[in-house]
Amino acid sequence: MQPRITVVGLGSGDEDQLTLGVWKKLKQAKRLYLRTDQHPMVSLLRDNGIAYESFDSIYTSNDTFEQVYETIAGQLLRLSKEEQGEVVYAVPGHPMVAEMTVQLLRARCPQEQVELTFMGGESFLDQAFVTLGFDPIDGFQLLNGTDLSVYSLNPLLHIVIGQVYDTHTASDVKLTLMELYPDDWEVVVGHALGVQGEERIHRIPLFELDHLKDYGNLSLVWVPRSGEERLRSRTFARLHEIVEILRSPEGCPWDREQTHQSLRKNLIEEAYEVLETFDEEDPDHMAEELGDLLLQIMLHSQIEAEEGGFTVWDVIGGLNEKLIRRHPHVFGEMKADDADEALSNWQQIKQEEKRKKGIDPNELPLLSGVPRELPGLMKAYKLQKKAAAVGFDWSELGEVLNVVESELSELKEAIASLSKQEQQEELGDLLFSVVNLARFLKVEPEEAMSQANRKFFERFGYIERQLRLKGKSFDQTDLQEMESLWQEAKKVL
Known part of the structure; x- marks a missing residue:
């Protein structure tokens, strides 16, 4: 007989909500295993003389939940083969809602030729919809309180956060929510929803989330959906929407008229305004100027989206892929013990990317790769560094000073000649030599x-x-x- 594991859901905790099919399966089970006996339905099993074994001891013998769940799945697979028949495994709620052991069984059972079947039970979500009174068709997110990320939060959807087992987890949830929501935003904490005599509901400001002391296995946090602008304004999606509206026929006439060329000077000016804030002790001003620079990126991306070139999502996707690809010492197996080694890795990967595009880096001019539109001082500095890397450089500071003095003398001669063309050329040579002097002094000329x-x-x-x-x-x-x-x-x- 093929080994078989049947996973049944014990429901949200109220015996009146237990399905008839699950109840029959529980009574007929020859070997019944519970992930945990810390669930209201377990008293019904005891009252009816239904024998079971729980895996609660595994929680105390392992350091992480991941190890606990792996151990439970492994033991169930072993037991099913030893029994040569059906093993019934009961879990809180519904087997397919927030149940990692079930996901592990789904992955491993086919490999180990163990049949896996399910019998659903009411999940905590059913009671959340009924007790808290919101319709899931409006849109909602079910998130894990032990692994909550601000990147997952969408204020336009109801947010239900499960597995908020204790005050420590509630504190982590609070801090994550505070990255998007105001400290005094009302949230709802529900304990044992739908379980008569045990249900408790707290409506509290967000900052008090970890002040409650009655968290347990049946606790959740609900953040109602909201379209308030103060929340939406803190999301990237809202920024994208606003720029799209500004460029639309119903938007701003000035924004609609802009092109890549007309916005060139804006991009440069905004970048320099950001640089100015680096010398101030005003983080609010820096945040504002970074926002202005980001707007330029959004506008250029929107222009391309309208022309069918690319979207801002392509920009973000390409950047993410490049960052991961060029940091194998972070996201891969390569090592980098210091900044120089990390930079060397970066340069090697850039060369390989060019080869994949059919470009031989060895055939490119040595001075290629320096942006044409860089400010003059910065461009001169980069050109000189590239040339110096292959030995085209002065050997000592005194030689550089002599060149500066020589170029100054030639400029004086050009001034005496009254030739504007010569004066411009010699002034350029003098500035170029001064940049070289800055490089020898290890001073950034732009700074x-x-x-x-x-x-x-x-x-x-x-x-x-x-x-x-x-x-x-x-x-x-x-x-x-x-x-x-x-x-x-x-x-x-």
Whole structure:
């Protein structure tokens, strides 16, 4: 006789809700095993003299739930083969709702030639719909309280969180929910729903979720669905929807007119505005500017979606795949003990990606790969680094200083010649040599230039403030007075 395991559901805990078929199977079972005897229906078994064995001891002899469930599934498979007949396995609720041991049996029984059948029972969801009073057709999520992620939360759906066994799990659930919901958002905690004499329902603000002390095997948390804008505004889906509306015929005339080319300067400006916030101690301002930069990405993606090129989901999907592919030391088997090794892995993978596209990296110009639209100082710095990597470089700092002085002399000659074309060319050479000097000094030229700009801005602002204190405007002063104030500014700023 082929070994067989029949999994039956004990229901939500009320004996009046137990199905007749399951009750017959329980009474007829020669060997009945329970995942746990911590369930209201177990008293009915005892009252009717139905013998059973539970796996509760396995919970105390293993460190994790995963080990517990694996052990139970393994023992059931062994017992079914030893019995050479039917083994009845009873679980709380419905066998196919939040029951990991059943999922393990579904995976392993075919491999071990053990027949697996099911007899459903009322799940805790049935009582949740009845007692809490919401219709699942409105949309709901069933989530695991022991493995809850903010990425799964959708405020437009009812959220039912099961397996909230204890205060520790409730605390984890609370912290995750607080990433999306306000601290005072009302949530509902239900214990033993539908079980007469044991049912308890608490409506509490979210921050009190882990203040309750009566959590157990039959506890759940319900977060009612809501269309409040303060919740939707914290989701990526809402951002995508807003940008789509702005670009629609019913949206904003300005947004509708934009193209990739018209938005070029906006993208650059927003990126630099983000950079400015790095020097401030204002995280709110940084968050705002990062949002403005993200808007540019959303707009360009929406333009392409309308033209049939790609969508923002393609952008996200491609980025996720690239990040995983280029970090095999994180998501794969490769090792990287330091940042240099990680960067080396990244570069090797980039080369392999080019080969798969039919591009031989060895045939590309050495200076390729430096973006054409980079700011001048930054581009010069990157070009010089690439050339220096193959030995095209000065050997010591003194040689670089000589080049700077030589280029300055050539610029002076060009100025004397009155040739604007020569002056522009020689000025460019001088700037290029200064970038080379910055590289030898291990100073980022863009950062040095930004610092100089900030310093000039602050010192010139000092001049303006001092003139204002004197009741003067720039029209009422002269260069000598401004130079004097500039020297003052250098001492205080």
